[in-house]
Amino acid sequence: xxxxxxxxxxxxxxxxxxxxxxxxxxxxxxxxxxxxxxxxxxxxxxxxxxxxxxxxxxxxxxxxxxxxxxxxxxxxxxxxxxxxxxxxxxxxxxxxxxxxxxxxxxxxxxxxxxxxxxxxxxxxxxxxxxxxxxxxxxxxxxxxxxxxxxxxxxxxxxxxxxxxxxxxxxxxxxxxxxxxxxxxxxxxxxxxxxxxxxxxxxxxxxxxxxxxxxxxxxxxxxxxxxxxxxxxxxxxxxxxxxxxxxxxxxxxxxxxxxxxxxxxxxxxxxxxxxxxxxxxxxxxxxxxxxxxxxxxxxxxxxxxxxxxxxxxxxxxxxxxxxxxxxxxxxxxxxxxxxxxxxxx
Numbered sequence: 001x002x003x004x005x006x007x008x009x010x011x012x013x014x015x016x017x018x019x020x021x022x023x024x025x026x027x028x029x030x031x032x033x034x035x036x037x038x039x040x041x042x043x044x045x046x047x048x049x050x051x052x053x054x055x056x057x058x059x060x061x062x063x064x065x066x067x068x069x070x071x072x073x074x075x076x077x078x079x080x081x082x083x084x085x086x087x088x089x090x091x092x093x094x095x096x097x098x099x100x101x102x103x104x105x106x107x108x109x110x111x112x113x114x115x116x117x118x119x120x121x122x123x124x125x126x127x128x129x130x131x132x133x134x135x136x137x138x139x140x141x142x143x144x145x146x147x148x149x150x151x152x153x154x155x156x157x158x159x160x161x162x163x164x165x166x167x168x169x170x171x172x173x174x175x176x177x178x179x180x181x182x183x184x185x186x187x188x189x190x191x192x193x194x195x196x197x198x199x200x201x202x203x204x205x206x207x208x209x210x211x212x213x214x215x216x217x218x219x220x221x222x223x224x225x226x227x228x229x230x231x232x233x234x235x236x237x238x239x240x241x242x243x244x245x246x247x248x249x250x251x252x253x254x255x256x257x258x259x260x261x262x263x264x265x266x267x268x269x270x271x272x273x274x275x276x277x278x279x280x281x282x283x284x285x286x287x288x289x290x291x292x293x294x295x296x297x298x299x300x301x302x303x304x305x306x307x308x309x310x311x312x313x314x315x316x317x318x319x320x321x322x323x324x325x326x327x328x329x330x331x332x333x334x335x336x337x338x339x340x341x342x343x344x
Contacts, residue, residue: 001055003170006185007192010049014196017041022206036080038201039213042193043073046216049189056185064103065186065223068096069216076212086261093145096219097138105226107136140232141222143246144239148218150249151242154271155205156285159198162217164292165238166191169221171300172228183228190220203281237299237312238292244319245270270319273326 018041025034050056050066058066075092078084152158166187173183194217200207209217225235236243249268253260267276274284295315302308 001181001185003184003188006049006053007188010045010189010192011196012192013048014041014045014193015199016196017044018197018200018207022200026206033081035206036208036210037077037212038197038207038209039076039211039216040073042197042209042213043069043216045193045196046189046220049192050186053185053189056182059182060103061105061227062182062186064099064105065220068099068219068223071096072215072219073212076210076215079211090142090261093142093215094138097141100141100223100226101134101137105137105223106133107140107226107232108133137226140226141219143243144222144235145215145218147239147242147246148221149211149214150246150269151271152209152214153269154275154281154284155201155203155208156198156281157271157288158209158214158217159194159201160285160289161239161242161292162194162221163191163198164289164296165217165221165235166194168234168238168296169224169228172231172234178228178231180228183224186224190224203285233308233312234299237295237315240295240312240315241270241288241292241319244316245323248320248323270323270326273323277326277329 018038021034021037021041047066047069050062051058056062071092079089148158148161151161170184170187170191172178173180173187197207197209197213201209221235221239225232248270250260252268267273271284274287275281279287295311299308299311302311
């Protein structure tokens with residue numbers, strides 16, 4: 001399989017589409033909403049690479065992934081211009097999960113890269129329906145879409161996280177335990193599409209992922225983690241920072257009696273707090289990248305199950321401690337509005 005060619009095609013197409021939007025917006029003086037159309041380049045390049053790949057067989061699961069990507073593209077662009085309410089966004093995200101379940105997606109277990117199941121859920125069946133699996137897939141997909149969306153608060157961050165996710169899925173797909181060449185193809189196409197966008201989104205970016213882009217990044221990582229033998233634990237290693245940050249912000253809002261769905265006026269996220277103590281956006285993104293890459297190296301090199309669990313638990317504890325330390329040092333200033341469902 002010519003993975004390099006598939007990667008380059010997606011990369012170049014995404015690069016050209018995003019360059020076109022930047023040229024049009026800067027020459028025509030369009031409003032800020034036009035800056036948030038980077039998701040069009042990501043999704044369009046991904047769909048082209050997927051649908052016209054000579055080696056990829058379009059199964060039901062891959063079809064619904066592509067179909068959902070198209071829906072995200074349309075809905076996301078509309079949201080960037082018309083700013084839908086959180087209720088409409090929640091309904092749309094839940095509808096995507098219903099489509100996934102209808103086309104055979106399920107979470108029956110959570111497994112480590114070596115194939116060992118941490119937890120099994122397929123034994124919890126009532127009236128012929130694995131309800132716990134349904135609840136888990138709904139929670140997992142919504143969590144991923146919104147956590148990645150929140151990480152889009154500064155240029156380059158969501159794209160860098162997604163790029164690491166695609167690399168992780170690619171490596172997993174080629175292991176003897178998973179052995180899914182089709183998944184590897186999807187991962188390199190996704191990675192190329194993201195990198196073509198990241199060229200123009202790197203701090204200081206000239207284009208943003210927008211709702212369509214941030215939704216798709218989280219949606220792809222969530223669904224492909226399920227397709228790759230439910231390697232949710234491994235994807236959590238990649239997205240530990242935005243996930244821990246997500247729960248931290250939710251907890252703060254809840255304890256203060258504020259809605260977790262509506263925007264408030266505090267910059268609560270870790271990347272905003274790092275910026276407040278003097279870190280540049282580029283330093284923040286590079287630090288995220290190096291930290292996650294080092295954790296991933298240790299995670300994949302570990303041969304014992306307990307070591308992998310210690311690495312994952314230690315990563316979460318370290319991130320939580322860092323957020324607590326910085327929170328105590330930096331009072332939160334006001335923040336700009338966000339178009340994400342659980343608005344930042």
